[in-house]
Amino acid sequence: VFYISTTVVFVSDQDKAKDFYVNKLGFELVSDAQTMPGYRWLQVTPPGAQTGVVLSLPMEGHEAGKSSGLLLYTDDIQALHQQWAANGVEFSEAPTQYPWGWQAQLADPDGNGIVLTQPRHKAKKGESDD
C-alpha cells in the first residue's frame, strides 16, 4: 500500500487558514499541535478522504499564496458552490461546464488557488450532466 497522505499549502497566518479550511470549506481538523519545537503542525482533510493538507508557514524556497494545483473532487458541484458561497467563500469562476465536466475556482485567504471539479463520468446516476 502506497499513497499520498498529505500535501502542503503554504499560508501566511495559520489561524486564518484554519478558519477558512475548517469553517468555510468544511474540512476536518486532523492535527493542530506543536509537534516539533517552533513548528505548528496544522493538518486538515476532506472528511473521510485518504489525502489531507498541511497548512504550513512557508518553508525555505516557498512563499505563502503561491501553492497551486489543489484539485478537489465533488459529486455535486452546484450544491457545494451554493453552500460555500453562503459561507462567504468567493469564487473566481462559478461552476462552468467543460468537455471533461464541471469546474469552479476559488482561492484561500492567501490567494492559493483551488480548483473544484465534478468530472463528467462521475455525474450522479440518473442525472444528465449536459
Next chain:
Amino acid sequence: MIKYISITTVYVNDLDKAKDFYANSLGFEVVTDDAQSMPGFRWLQVVPKGAQTGINLYPADNPDQLGHFSGLFLTTDDMATTYSELVANGVNFSQPPTERPYGIEAKFVDQDNTSFVLLQPPTRS
C-alpha cells in the same frame, strides 16, 4: 459535499523525464497523458496505484519551482520493502529509513531534485 483531493501538483523540468521517473522508478500509474484536449498543454497525471489522490506533473515556468520539498508525504505500510524496491529502481534517497516519534521516515528526490517524504506510520494496536 466534498469527497476528496483528486490531484495535487509537482513542477518538473521535462515531462518525458518526469514521466519515466514517476512511472518506472516510483511505479506510479500514468492515468492521463493527453496533449490533444487543450492546445499547447500536455496534461500528464500519475497516481500511486489504487490511491485516491494523484499528481499532475506540470512544466515549471521558472527554475525556482524545482529542487524544494514538494510538500508531499507518501505513506507505505512496509518501509523496508518499499525502500529496497525504490533503491533497486535507482531512486536517490537523501535520507535512509530512520526511526522518528511519528514513524519510520525516509526522504528521496525526483529527477529535478524535488524532495519527498516516505513514511511508515507507527502501528496502532
